Amino acid sequence: MAGITNAPFRVLCREQGAGLFVCEMITTRALVERNVKTMRMIRFAESERPRSIQLYGVDPDVVGRAVRMIVEEDLADHIDLNFGCPVPKVTRRGGGSALPYKRNLLRRILRAAVANAGPLPVTIKMRKGIDDDHLTYLDAGRIAAEEGVAAVALHARTARQHYGGVADWEAIARLKETVQEIPVLGNGDIWCADDALRMVRQTGCDGVVVGRGCLGRPWLFRDLENAFNGSSERARPTLGEVAAVMFRHAEGLTGCFDAEKSAISDFRKHVGWYLKGFTVGSELRRELATADSLDGLRAGLDKLERDEPWPPNTDTPRGKSGERAKVHLPDGWLDDPWDCGVPQDAESDVSGG
Missing domain, CATH: 1.10.1200 (Non-ribosomal Peptide Synthetase Peptidyl Carrier Protein; Chain A)
Known part of the structure; x- marks a missing residue:
């Protein structure tokens, strides 16, 4: 959702219904270096409470510094760590959805974040793994719970799937069965409020995370609030x-x-x-x-037909789709899942926010 969940769009979504609205993903190195673009990206509207910052980082020390900066300067009320991003410029440096494969590095990052967060809750989001041969979500969920993370969200696709195919909701159910100490949130293929209800019913997850489903549809959050409150009313704007x-x-x-x-x-x-x-x-x-x-x-x-009613059959996929032929990873990344070394220049290509 990079380039989407900036303050103006978050405000529109928040007006529609309750929820936690997270800013665009920013890099921890860019934050501690006070990159001008990044500092602009973490600005919140006055009406935004709680304020949620989404961080991407590979170096535990830098992640810890970034979290401490957020706390000391009162930049946010909640921190979400992104281990789900599948884009090549992130995974080829060992970040995003590539990182949970390195179990001990993941543990070091989470420990540094939680230790520096003070009273702020730290949550994570992740994918099932790199591909079907390198699934990581159950180990990552256990590590997150052990290190004091407040909740974990699973996008039920692998990095190789990118945004293609169908989300594997059964994986969300398995994660919920495995990690019972903290809330498990489900993500993937929620295009309408009824999808969210169905996901909770089928998987037992504690809540849902919406990404592409809200593209061009901030009122989806009104539908979600109604649905979880037992109302059948749905927003149908002209x-x-x-x-x-x-x-x-x-x-x-x-x-x-x-x-x-x-x-x-x-x-x-x-x-x-x-x-x-x-x-x-x-x-x-x-x-x-x-x-x-x-x-x-x-x-x-002004040229649009303003009285045209909401069209039927629009609760369908939006945004990116399609799988990737491969996941770009650092050389030798898959050799040792327990190696906790930080890749050289891990964030150099994406330090601008």
């Missing part, structure tokens, strides 16, 4: 209501970027997600997706 949220989203992004043009450029990727299923002609879609100013975006949104 196209006009969607358009109003789209403009607020784009307008909010102007506060995250140095220039309005940059903000609108960043918003373009959201257009297709917001309009999914609605009857909008290709020319108008193109106009909205190429707008270069708030005025231009507003002019396009």
